[in-house]
Amino acid sequence: MRAPLVLTAVILLSLAVPVSAAVEHITDCRGPFNPLEDPDTVYILDNDITSGITDMCMVITAENITLDCNGHEIKEEVPFTAIYSEAESSTIRGCNVDMKSQTNLPAIKLVGANNSYLYNNTAVFNNMGIYVVNSSNVTLEKNTVQQNFMGMTISGGSGNMVLNNTIMVNFIIMIPGGSFGVGLAMVGTTGNIVHGNDILLNPYNMQEVGCSGNNITGNTFYGFPNLMNSYGISMSSTSSDLVMGNTFYKHLNTAMNAEESDHNVFRGNNLTMNLIGFYLKSGSDSNTITDNLINRSRSAVMLSSSTGNIVESNIIPSCTGSFCVSLANSDGNMLSLGSGLSYSGNYVLYLQGSNNNVIYDTTLTNSGDYGIGIVQNSVNNTFLNCSYDKMTIEPGSEAVSGWYVDILVNNGTKPVQGAIVNMDNEDWTSSETTGLDGYIARQNIVGFVKDNTSESQRTFQVIASKPGHISDSWGPAQVTDNMVIG
Numbered sequence: 001m002r003a004p005l006v007l008t009a010v011i012l013l014s015l016a017v018p019v020s021a022a023v024e025h026i027t028d029c030r031g032p033f034n035p036l037e038d039p040d041t042v043y044i045l046d047n048d049i050t051s052g053i054t055d056m057c058m059v060i061t062a063e064n065i066t067l068d069c070n071g072h073e074i075k076e077e078v079p080f081t082a083i084y085s086e087a088e089s090s091t092i093r094g095c096n097v098d099m100k101s102q103t104n105l106p107a108i109k110l111v112g113a114n115n116s117y118l119y120n121n122t123a124v125f126n127n128m129g130i131y132v133v134n135s136s137n138v139t140l141e142k143n144t145v146q147q148n149f150m151g152m153t154i155s156g157g158s159g160n161m162v163l164n165n166t167i168m169v170n171f172i173i174m175i176p177g178g179s180f181g182v183g184l185a186m187v188g189t190t191g192n193i194v195h196g197n198d199i200l201l202n203p204y205n206m207q208e209v210g211c212s213g214n215n216i217t218g219n220t221f222y223g224f225p226n227l228m229n230s231y232g233i234s235m236s237s238t239s240s241d242l243v244m245g246n247t248f249y250k251h252l253n254t255a256m257n258a259e260e261s262d263h264n265v266f267r268g269n270n271l272t273m274n275l276i277g278f279y280l281k282s283g284s285d286s287n288t289i290t291d292n293l294i295n296r297s298r299s300a301v302m303l304s305s306s307t308g309n310i311v312e313s314n315i316i317p318s319c320t321g322s323f324c325v326s327l328a329n330s331d332g333n334m335l336s337l338g339s340g341l342s343y344s345g346n347y348v349l350y351l352q353g354s355n356n357n358v359i360y361d362t363t364l365t366n367s368g369d370y371g372i373g374i375v376q377n378s379v380n381n382t383f384l385n386c387s388y389d390k391m392t393i394e395p396g397s398e399a400v401s402g403w404y405v406d407i408l409v410n411n412g413t414k415p416v417q418g419a420i421v422n423m424d425n426e427d428w429t430s431s432e433t434t435g436l437d438g439y440i441a442r443q444n445i446v447g448f449v450k451d452n453t454s455e456s457q458r459t460f461q462v463i464a465s466k467p468g469h470i471s472d473s474w475g476p477a478q479v480t481d482n483m484v485i486g
Contacts, residue, residue, distance in 0.1 A: 021066070029057040042066040045095075048073045051082070060085035060092075060113075069095035069121075079105055086111040093119040099126045106131035107148075110138065114157075118143055128153060129170070132160065140165060145183075151202060153185040160192045168200040171224070180229070182207050186214065194219060201225070205251075208235040216243045223251035223274070232274070235261050244268050251275065255297075258284045267291050275299075280306045289314065299323055303330040303354075312336040319343050324368070326350040327357060339363035347373040347392075351381055360384040374399055384444055385482060393452040402446045403479050408486030409434045409464045409472075419466040424476070426458045434464075438486075445479045 022041045029051050030036050036043050039062040049072070051057040057074055058067060065087060073096040074082045082097040090113050097107035106128035110116055113135045122144045123129035129145035132138055134156040141163045145151040151170035154160055162184065171181025183202035186192065188210040195215070199205045200222040208214065221232040232248040232255040235241070241264045248255035248271045255274040256266060262285045269292045271277045277294040280287060281304035289311045294300040298321030301311055307330060316324070317340060324343050327333065331354060341348065341364065348367040351357065353376040363386070364371065371390025374381065374397040382400040393399060409419040415438025423430045425446055432440035446458040457478050462485055465471035474485050 021064075030059065031055045031057060032059050035059040035061045036065050036067060037061045038065070040064045042068060045069040045072045045074075048075070050075045050077060051080075052077050056081045056084045058083040060087050060090050063087050064089045066091040066093070067095065068093050072096065073098060075099070081105045081107065081109050083108045084111075085109075085113045085116065088112075088114045088116065090116040091119070092121060093117070094121065096122040096124075097126065098124050106150075106153075109133070110135050113138065117141070123148060129167075131155070132157065136160065139163065146170060149181055150185060151181075151183040153182075153187070154189050154192065155185075155187040156189055158190045158192065160189065162192065162194045162197060164196040166198045166200075167205075168198065168202065170202045180204075185209075186211050190214070193217075198222075203229055204231045204234055206233045207231075208233070208238045208241070211235070211238045212240050214238075214241045216241060217245050219246045221246060221248045221251070221255070223249065225250070225252075229253055231255075231257055232271075233257065235259070235264070237261060239263050241265070242267070246270070248272070248274055248277075254279045257281075258287065260284060262286050264288075265290075269293070270295075272296055276302060278302070278311075280304070280309060282306070285309065293317075296320065299326065301325045301335075302328075303333060304328045306330045307332045309333045310335075314338070316341045319345060319348075322346045323350040323373075324348045326352065327354040328352045330354045331356050333357045335359050335362075337362040337364065339365075342366045343368045346370055349373070350375070351378040351397075352376050354378050355380050357381045358384055359386055362386045362388075364388040372399075382444070382446070391450075393450065395452050398449055398451045400446055400449050402444050404482045405443045405445045405460070405479060406484045406486075407432075407440050407443065407462060407464075408438050408484060409466075410438050410486060411469060415439075416466060416469065419464050419469070422463045422465075424461045426460075447479050 025044050025046050071094050076099040107123040107126040109131045111133045116138045118140045120142045124147045126148045128150040129148045130152045132154045136157040136159050138160045144166045146168045148170045151167040167183040182204045183199045184206045186208045191213045193215045195217050197219045201224050203224045205221040224230040230252040232251050234257040236259040238261040244267045246269045251274040254276040255271045256278045258280045259282045264287045266289045271294045273296045275298050277297045277300045279302045284306045286308040290313045292314045294316045300316045322345050345368045347370050350373040370392040373392045375394040377396040379398050384402045409416045417436050419434045421432045421440050445460050449456045459476035460479050461475035463473045
């Protein structure tokens with residue numbers, strides 16, 4: 001009966017330790033003067049360590065070394081990093097680091113340690129939990145980082161993966177000034193994957209600075225209670241990120257904040273009970289906000305000094321603040337608010353000093369005290385295929401209303417390909433050629449322009465012709481709804 005038990009033990013050991021790796025058991029610190037230096041070796045810590053040396057406790061200097069603390073604790077009585085590696089393919093697992101002093105040093109630090117793996121470590125009561133510098137293809141998985149000033153930081157490098165970690169309650173109390181702290185910080189790093197993490201109760205749950213091409217998916221961000229500078233993700237000078245399928249809950253400032261950040265995609269996220277859902281500002285251009293649930297926020301979407309963004313196909317059941325969606329000094333954006341929005345504040349949509357925006361495919365029937373507000377010389381904003389119950393326009397501002405028009409050219413029995421279609425909408429003229437189906441591209445036609453005192457109608461005229469055919473025309477007439485001319 002004993003033989004199977006011995007066989008099972010051998011199998012488990014072979015899974016835990018690579019066949020080619022040597023194994024060495026250690027019981028004390030292995031710092032800079034006695035480092036972990038044998039490549040292809042697994043060092044197993046057999047007991048807790050309280051380090052009193054005035055230097056780092058564990059230093060890895062050769063490739064393919066594993067430090068397995070086996071769940072034991074490393075305590076630093078003096079302010080030094082507990083575990084340090086600048087060697088590639090380092091594995092650090094099962095280490096519990098508690099420095100008991102929030103000094104300026106991290107508990108675990110990697111520098112240039114490409115292809116390394118940090119698994120199932122715990123870092124508490126440190127200045128910084130885990131710090132990865134100029135390292136690429138590092139995986140940080142199932143670590144717990146809490147009650148530090150800074151939780152986890154990745155600076156430089158690329159292709160790292162942050163998977164299924166718990167990063168929570170990392171902050172420092174500053175008097176005066178309240179509290180500050182960051183759960184996950186990413187600085188100047190590209191092409192990383194951040195997935196499945198619980199990032200909770202940090203004043204800034206996540207910060208990105210100077211990053212690009214990161215995929216941030218399937219994470220849970222829970223706000224810091226009773227703290228007005230509580231953010232889900234705050235990014236600056238960051239581009240081409242995909243932020244998708246995350247949950248943002250109860251942030252008392254902004255769930256998704258972007259500054260000077262462009263070409264990011266925010267898709268399919270759940271933002272519930274945050275002060276502000278999305279806030280794009282200071283040159284955050286050409287971003288896409290789509291297919292998100294933004295519920296029970298004071299403001300769902302705010303754009304400030306930002307251009308060329310697309311906001312569409314989001315579900316916004318309700319807002320509770322003075323403005324549900326607002327644009328300030330923001331031009332050339334496209335917004336579709338759908339038809340399910342219920343709002344009881346002042347302005348459901350507020351355009352302030354903003355021009356050349358297009359609001360399309362939107363129905364607003366319960367739109368607050370003043371409905372849509374257009375103020376501070378906001379001009380040439382077009383409401384395309386929209387209906388609304390209230391609109392407030394200040395002097396010097398205007399609203400343009402328009403509709404979709406499809407134009408078909410046929411000879412009475414079949415479509416005519418290659419016909420020339422000339423169009424005139426008073427403020428513009430255009431010429432298009434019909435395709436195989438007899439249609440030209442769908443046109444956006446202005447029906448009227450409205451200011452604070454009057455409404456000016458616009459007419460539309462179409463003339464279609466082709467050699468060998470009799471020319472035909474429609475209008476001039478006002479377009480008052482979507483239509484097909486044919």
